Amino acid sequence: MQNEARLLHVSGTVQGVGFRPFVYRLAKAHGLFGYVKNLGNHVEVLIEGRQESLEAFIADLLQKKPPLARILETKAKKVPYCAYSEFFIVASESGESRDSIIPPDTAICEDCRAEIFDPASRYYHYPFTVCTNCGPRYTTVRSLPYDREHTTMADFPLCRECVTEYNDPENRRYHAQPVCCPVCGPMLWLSDSEGKLLEKNYEAIAKASDLLRKGAILSVKGFGGFHIACSARQEEPVAELRRRLIRPEQPFAVMAKDTGVVESFAELGSVSREYLTSFRRPITVLPKSEDFNLAGPVAPGLHNIGVMLPYTGTQHLLFDRVPEAVYVMTSANLPGRPMVVENGDALEKLGEIADFHLLHNRVVANRNDDTVIRVVNGRAAFIRRSRGFVPEPIELPFEVKSSIGVGAELNSTVTVAKGKRAYLSQYIGNTGHVETSRYHSEVARHLVRLTGIEPEYWACDLHPAFSTTRFARSRGGENVLPVQHHHAHILALMADNSLPADSRILGIALDGVGYGSDGTIWGGELFESSYFGYERLGHLLPQPMPGGDLAARTPSRMVLGLLSGSLSETELKKLPLAFPRGNREFAAVLQQLEKGINVVLSSSTGRVLDAAAALLGICRERTYEGEPAMKLESAASKGSSVVDLPISFIKSGETGVPVLDTTELLLGVYELIGKYSPADLAFAFEESLARGVSELAVSLAGKKGIGTVGLSGGVAYNDHITSCIAGTVQEAGLEFLAHRRLPCGDGCISFGQALAAGIRPFHTEI
Numbered sequence: 001m002q003n004e005a006r007l008l009h010v011s012g013t014v015q016g017v018g019f020r021p022f023v024y025r026l027a028k029a030h031g032l033f034g035y036v037k038n039l040g041n042h043v044e045v046l047i048e049g050r051q052e053s054l055e056a057f058i059a060d061l062l063q064k065k066p067p068l069a070r071i072l073e074t075k076a077k078k079v080p081y082c083a084y085s086e087f088f089i090v091a092s093e094s095g096e097s098r099d100s101i102i103p104p105d106t107a108i109c110e111d112c113r114a115e116i117f118d119p120a121s122r123y124y125h126y127p128f129t130v131c132t133n134c135g136p137r138y139t140t141v142r143s144l145p146y147d148r149e150h151t152t153m154a155d156f157p158l159c160r161e162c163v164t165e166y167n168d169p170e171n172r173r174y175h176a177q178p179v180c181c182p183v184c185g186p187m188l189w190l191s192d193s194e195g196k197l198l199e200k201n202y203e204a205i206a207k208a209s210d211l212l213r214k215g216a217i218l219s220v221k222g223f224g225g226f227h228i229a230c231s232a233r234q235e236e237p238v239a240e241l242r243r244r245l246i247r248p249e250q251p252f253a254v255m256a257k258d259t260g261v262v263e264s265f266a267e268l269g270s271v272s273r274e275y276l277t278s279f280r281r282p283i284t285v286l287p288k289s290e291d292f293n294l295a296g297p298v299a300p301g302l303h304n305i306g307v308m309l310p311y312t313g314t315q316h317l318l319f320d321r322v323p324e325a326v327y328v329m330t331s332a333n334l335p336g337r338p339m340v341v342e343n344g345d346a347l348e349k350l351g352e353i354a355d356f357h358l359l360h361n362r363v364v365a366n367r368n369d370d371t372v373i374r375v376v377n378g379r380a381a382f383i384r385r386s387r388g389f390v391p392e393p394i395e396l397p398f399e400v401k402s403s404i405g406v407g408a409e410l411n412s413t414v415t416v417a418k419g420k421r422a423y424l425s426q427y428i429g430n431t432g433h434v435e436t437s438r439y440h441s442e443v444a445r446h447l448v449r450l451t452g453i454e455p456e457y458w459a460c461d462l463h464p465a466f467s468t469t470r471f472a473r474s475r476g477g478e479n480v481l482p483v484q485h486h487h488a489h490i491l492a493l494m495a496d497n498s499l500p501a502d503s504r505i506l507g508i509a510l511d512g513v514g515y516g517s518d519g520t521i522w523g524g525e526l527f528e529s530s531y532f533g534y535e536r537l538g539h540l541l542p543q544p545m546p547g548g549d550l551a552a553r554t555p556s557r558m559v560l561g562l563l564s565g566s567l568s569e570t571e572l573k574k575l576p577l578a579f580p581r582g583n584r585e586f587a588a589v590l591q592q593l594e595k596g597i598n599v600v601l602s603s604s605t606g607r608v609l610d611a612a613a614a615l616l617g618i619c620r621e622r623t624y625e626g627e628p629a630m631k632l633e634s635a636a637s638k639g640s641s642v643v644d645l646p647i648s649f650i651k652s653g654e655t656g657v658p659v660l661d662t663t664e665l666l667l668g669v670y671e672l673i674g675k676y677s678p679a680d681l682a683f684a685f686e687e688s689l690a691r692g693v694s695e696l697a698v699s700l701a702g703k704k705g706i707g708t709v710g711l712s713g714g715v716a717y718n719d720h721i722t723s724c725i726a727g728t729v730q731e732a733g734l735e736f737l738a739h740r741r742l743p744c745g746d747g748c749i750s751f752g753q754a755l756a757a758g759i760r761p762f763h764t765e766i
Helices: 019-029 051-063 110-116 160-166 201-213 235-245 270-276 313-318 343-349 434-451 467-476 485-496 555-563 569-573 582-595 605-615 627-636 662-672 678-704 719-731 746-762
Strands: 003-013 033-038 042-050 070-079 087-089 188-192 197-200 218-221 226-231 254-256 283-287 304-308 326-331 356-360 372-376 379-384 393-405 415-424 457-461 480-483 504-515 521-530 533-540 543-546 599-602 649-651 658-660 708-712 735-737
Touching: 003 051, 019 033, 019 042, 019 051, 019 087, 042 051, 051 070, 110 313, 188 201, 197 201, 201 218, 201 226, 201 313, 201 356, 218 313, 218 343, 226 235, 235 326, 270 283, 270 372, 270 379, 343 356, 372 719, 379 746, 393 485, 393 746, 415 434, 415 746, 434 467, 457 467, 457 746, 467 480, 480 485, 480 746, 485 504, 485 521, 485 533, 485 708, 485 746, 504 605, 504 678, 521 599, 521 605, 521 678, 533 678, 543 555, 543 582, 543 605, 555 582, 555 605, 555 662, 569 582, 605 627, 605 662, 605 678, 627 678, 627 719, 658 678, 662 678, 678 708, 678 719, 708 719, 719 735
Parallel strands: 033 087, 218 356, 254 304, 283 372, 393 457, 457 480, 504 708, 533 658, 708 735
Antiparallel strands: 003 042, 003 070, 033 042, 188 197, 188 356, 218 226, 226 326, 254 326, 283 304, 372 379, 393 415, 504 521, 521 533, 543 599, 649 658
């Protein structure tokens, strides 16, 4: 049979993941000749040989690719036969990788993990052991192209043995940029709170695990920053950590050696097990088991807990002597601030929090928090998309011009987009803090450098006072598009589900608060939405927030806001409410409501859930974001459908759109307090709220001739509410959309903004 030649272009995550040596070995196995080389955002492969061998090679290329490779597109064409006599790897040229996709940080692979526990291996007990199939990448990148000299590993010249492995295409460490060994790589050590050296290398890890077992609190430096760790099985260190961090109730994530240990305190379903054990190793939120045997203060008042498995060599070695241990492993940062990444900052900022520090001397180039995932309505939902996923691109269903979305204020991210790809940054945090705002600017600049996308069009939130809005306006000039907060949610949802450019849906956005186009505060919205605009078709009843943001911190204020027009002062005084300043604050809030002083109206779903949690005595003070709603869901998880609360709609006086009467819902709960358990009433409130929203959505979709209903916003993390909405929509014969690759909450806002800005030049409708 005559020899033929094929030229292949393979795009996706194919740099830095061992793809070229894989192609080399595959070509050798099939007896083919030619070459493979990087060409910026794709890999070029020329192969020559018999037709059946070429076809088998192409099939294996897709089916047997390296574990971290992600092929987005493969193009193949016949080319003239040149009679190559061998197959070889062409070295990258300077500038070729400008548009390349840097793979994310991933968990240590099984081969490397086995080596660090093998006494015969030169990598025995060495925590920085990696190969092309695992390890840190994004957090090491200083500049492009992605070669060792442009990463933080440039600080560690390779020894002779590592050079040999690095240059051998048959070795799994071929061109693995973070490769190193105990001779030439980073060093790890243990210090006390003042920085005094106590132990080095494995002895430092062994000593650290002993200290954790004895109740000490440690900072532990990882890939993308520091964690704070203590034993999750002991009440005292967990309670003490809360006291030091001033986080009285916020849940801590925990780390366990394997799924066997996890199943001793949490329930694992098929979807959650898949994510928990994947090479991305996210924090996975799991239901607590009935025989939950960790310290109570780990996740107080909640029915679930965030869990992760070890993903670094250091973490695996911490379980070496104590395989049954479970450690609190929470990010080392103050609420809303960036995670600590530098040794000096750890000693300074964490000195009064951690008793000891487990440090190493590899620089963290890019701060990267842990990803958090939860199973909602049977599928994974991102609460936070960071380590293990960033900076992988998200494919768009249509092309956009080069654009950037700078996010909202809370749970902020940045997105740059061009063509049919968008790049969502890691979690940034609350940009209302100066330090986080500065970090936000750094992330935006780095993402532009990393992707090579110079944004021509900018988008920001509609709120004029956000620091992100000011950031966009200072850099985007006249090309800044303000995008309404909830429309950004729905835009992100549409693209997340690959809807084409001419699509329209009935979008439901349920969250805390967002600036509305009418200057009021929105948060429970039903839109007819396209990529080019929206119409507000319905919403929750705007409720008074006495004191503005104070009503978010003290949910009892929201109870008075919802019920003061329906109950007498005597009846209100009998409610089980709590105010920081007691009766004096209670009276002041009533006066505020009566006179309309410092009272903001909001259709926020989150604030209504807060009010229900306070009225039922489940949560009277918010000590962390989302606490009342989360505890309401936890209470509802123990309830049942024995109560049916009334649902009614009214017409908005200004626009005439239908509005869900949330006052009547809360009154229904009030009238049944004492007759049913708080758990049953919490269940009923969530069920009725979800049913009211979904029935309104179905009705509006029918009137507009829309066949698809989608849900976005922070409330979409509530499994009970989301499942109920999805069920009602699907029973009506409509398609239901939820997020698949993006966070439901404000982490998706920048993505929606970038789409709005990037698609705008293609259309004149905006």
